[in-house]
Structures are given as C-alpha cells and as structure tokens.
Amino acid sequence: MDRKDKKILVVDDEINILKALVYALKKQGYTTFEAMNGKTALDIVRKESIDLIFLDVMLPDMDGFEVCRKVKSESKTKQIHIIILTATRSQETDSIIGLECGADGYILKPFSIADIVSRVEEILA
Numbered sequence: 001m002d003r004k005d006k007k008i009l010v011v012d013d014e015i016n017i018l019k020a021l022v023y024a025l026k027k028q029g030y031t032t033f034e035a036m037n038g039k040t041a042l043d044i045v046r047k048e049s050i051d052l053i054f055l056d057v058m059l060p061d062m063d064g065f066e067v068c069r070k071v072k073s074e075s076k077t078k079q080i081h082i083i084i085l086t087a088t089r090s091q092e093t094d095s096i097i098g099l100e101c102g103a104d105g106y107i108l109k110p111f112s113i114a115d116i117v118s119r120v121e122e123i124l125a
Contacts, residue, residue, distance in 0.1 A: 003028060003029035006030050007031045008033070008053070009032070009045065009053045013060055017085075018034055020113070021054060025120065028117055038062035042067060051081065051124055052080065052082070053080055055068060055083065055085060056084075056085045056086075065101050068082050068101040072101065083105050083119060084103045086098075086106055105119070
C-alpha cells in the first residue's frame with residue numbers, strides 16, 4: 001500500500017504542534033486529518049478509514065484516554081493504531097493508562113519529527 005493510501009489523524013489542541021505534525025506527515029506522503037478536540041476526532045474516525053491516530057492527552061472537551069477508549073470500543077474503529085502524545089510529568093502513569101485503554105504506545109512532548117516519522121513507518125509498515 002502506498003503512503004498516500006494511509007490515513008493519519010492528528011489530535012492536539014496546541015495549534016503549533018498540530019500543524020507541525022500534519023506538515024511533516026504530509027511531506028512524507030501520508031493523507032492527514034486534524035482535530036483540536038475529542039468530539040471532532042471521534043467524528044472523523046467514524047467517517048474515514050483512519051490507520052493511525054496521534055492523540056494528545058490534554059484536550060478541551062474530553063481527555064485523550066477517553067477518546068482512545070471510545071475508538072477501541074467500537075467494532076468499526078477498534079483496529080486503528082493509536083499513539084498517545086503527552087506533556088505531563090507523570091509519563092509512567094500516562095503510559096500505563098494509555099496502554100490499558102488500547103493505545104499502541106506513547107510519545108513524550110517535546111518530541112522530534114524524526115521520532116514521529118520513524119514511529120509511523122514502524123506501525124504502518
């Protein structure tokens with residue numbers, strides 16, 4: 001499958017992070033979608049065939065863990081890979097909660113774009 005056939009959703013309420021990730025993923029040839037809150041993210045995953053979600057923990061309407069649980073609980077969306085993005089100091093707790101709710105991994109902010117691209121290629125290979 002060609003990279004352009006892979007759809008990635010980036011969910012973050014920090015516009016600079018959102019735009020940087022989307023830009024980097026598009027530059028690599030991926031089709032991207034973006035959301036700044038959990039409700040929009042859930043609307044997108046229910047309409048599109050998303051392959052991977054980069055999901056911030058701290059969102060304005062519901063936290064990323066709740067979004068993750070909802071995605072993983074629906075038969076149509078449970079196969080979507082999810083990487084939790086977190087800036088919190090309690091990274092060990094966040095990683096455990098993230099894995100318990102079905103995430104495939106987590107990345108601590110600040111992160112490098114090279115790490116993101118590497119993770120995408122590892123998951124979507």
